[in-house]
Amino acid sequence: MTLYDDAVLVLKGYEGQPELRQVYLDHLAAHPDGMYKPCGAGHLTSSALVIDLARGRVLLTLHRKLNMWLQMGGHCEEGDRTVEEAALREATEESGIAGLTLLPGGPVRLDRHPIPAPCHWHLDVQYAALAPAGAEAAISDESLDLRWFAYDEVAGVADTSVVRLLEGTLARLG
Numbered sequence: 001m002t003l004y005d006d007a008v009l010v011l012k013g014y015e016g017q018p019e020l021r022q023v024y025l026d027h028l029a030a031h032p033d034g035m036y037k038p039c040g041a042g043h044l045t046s047s048a049l050v051i052d053l054a055r056g057r058v059l060l061t062l063h064r065k066l067n068m069w070l071q072m073g074g075h076c077e078e079g080d081r082t083v084e085e086a087a088l089r090e091a092t093e094e095s096g097i098a099g100l101t102l103l104p105g106g107p108v109r110l111d112r113h114p115i116p117a118p119c120h121w122h123l124d125v126q127y128a129a130l131a132p133a134g135a136e137a138a139i140s141d142e143s144l145d146l147r148w149f150a151y152d153e154v155a156g157v158a159d160t161s162v163v164r165l166l167e168g169t170l171a172r173l174g
Contacts, residue, residue, distance in 0.1 A: 047073020096138025
């Protein structure tokens with residue numbers, strides 16, 4: 001199975017946001033190269049909100065190019081076999097935390113957002129990753145800063161996409 005095939009299966013199995021999910025599926029149907037950055041019409045990305053359940057906090061990165069506090073994530077790469085694998089790889093690389101595990105149940109949310117030319121759209125498949133007890137984060141060269149925020153601090157530093165991802169994650173956790 002290819003990464004493209006996996007993405008289609010993941011999206012077809014995702015029960016939330018039906019209109020946006022269809023936008024993603026239509027995009028992939030129209031753009032067989034829509035999994036990767038060179039697709040100028042837009043491409044799928046995969047991200048994960050890193051959560052420290054024991055301490056009630058999330059890890060955000062101050063994105064180097066956008067200068068915004070965001071969850072870990074980015075472009076799918078040729079070696080990624082699944083969208084989940086891409087999210088976990090990105091979260092591990094950008095957080096420096098080994099042993100992250102994705103929250104069961106597939107994507108938490110989808111978020112489509114415009115990006116600067118030459119591409120037009122990121123179609124982000126958003127997951128949540130649980131940090132192991134005592135996890136120590138380490139900043140990567142993709143970030144200006146890396147910081148833990150209490151759940152109630154996130155709305156004051158991040159955009160609505162991150163806030164909705166946190167809300168969806170907490171709802172899934174019950």
